């Protein structure tokens with residue numbers, strides 16, 4: 001049996017347990033416990049745990065890891081950290097200090113580069129949730145580029161949504177910590193372009209704006225972009241808006257890849273609960289290929305990480321991968337501060 005302990009039972013913690021429910025029989029998953037200082041979130045999570053058919057008799061629900069560890073030896077469990085970004089390091093360290101050897105951490109690896117480097121230095125095997133790497137869309141694009149021997153010139157990623165209400169209600173915000181726009185959707189975008197084009201040689205440009213609300217603003221939380229120079233002259237422009245880009249309130253997550261020989265590959269990641277995504281390929285403006293996918297990238301990521309842990313394999317999306325993304329975000333944040 002694979003025992004999982006969830007640390008952070010908010011929006012994304014509840015998304016993770018739904019994925020674990022899909023993997024329960026295949027990987028023999030047991031949610032051994034969950035912790036959250038917020039009683040309301042903890043209760044909602046406990047209710048979901050029971051509704052999804054997990055064994056409720058032995059599971060523990062506590063306000064913090066040390067309370068949980070008084071009743072449960074967590075050293076053989078996988079600890080899944082899904083807290084606000086500024087708690088990733090302290091929670092991972094606490095779990096390691098309690099004897100855990102395998103940790104999953106939600107993206108971004110940490111809220112800043114210093115914490116990301118500290119996480120990289122922790123013992124044990126760490127996997128960071130870079131779910132868009134495990135998306136059928138990314139995988140298909142990567143294979144297509146490789147098989148067709150395409151040379152990429154330019155990539156544009158746009159991940160946008162309207163999270164004004166959620167941000168106002170405190171999503172991802174803890175005490176005085178507010179996530180920068182570069183740490184919400186952009187880590188996914190940097191992960192994908194770095195996977196397809198290798199990690200960039202240079203951060204060319206970055207900008208960001210505040211989130212504008214009816215009665216105020218949230219600093220550096222509205223929209224922004226990071227431009228990267230990759231190898232062989234390829235460039236990527238990675239834009240994210242969290243306040244309803246072009247008045248679209250629905251989520252919008254795309255990758256557009258422009259290659260030599262007038263080939264364009266457009267990938268549309270799922271944004272609805274049916275998890276439907278697609279890819280369109282054009283040559284000389286003519287549509288030459290069209291694919292539809294059911295793309296459950298979060299479940300695929302958790303499955304991959306658990307298998308790596310079980311087979312003692314180093315994951316592709318390890319702490320080193322997550323730290324490199326934080327290096328880019330750190331440089332981008334400095335540039336945006338300087339030039340905006």
Ligand SMILES: NC(=O)c1ccc[n+]([C@@H]2O[C@H](COP(=O)([O-])OP(=O)(O)OC[C@H]3O[C@@H](n4cnc5c(N)ncnc54)[C@H](O)[C@@H]3O)[C@@H](O)[C@H]2O)c1
Pocket residue numbers: 007008009010011012013035036037038041064082083084085087091106107108129131170171172173174183184
């Ligand atoms: N991979 C993805 O697609 C994706 C999507 C959304 C969020 N995320 C990431 O998930 C993480 C959580 O985001 P969210 O949207 O669920 O935020 P949230 O605010 O909805 O939930 C965070 C929860 O963590 C709890 N918490 C705070 N400190 C804690 C601690 N020390 N120990 C245990 N619990 C603690 C809070 O009480 C809250 O319930 C963030 O790192 C975010 O970047 C990833």
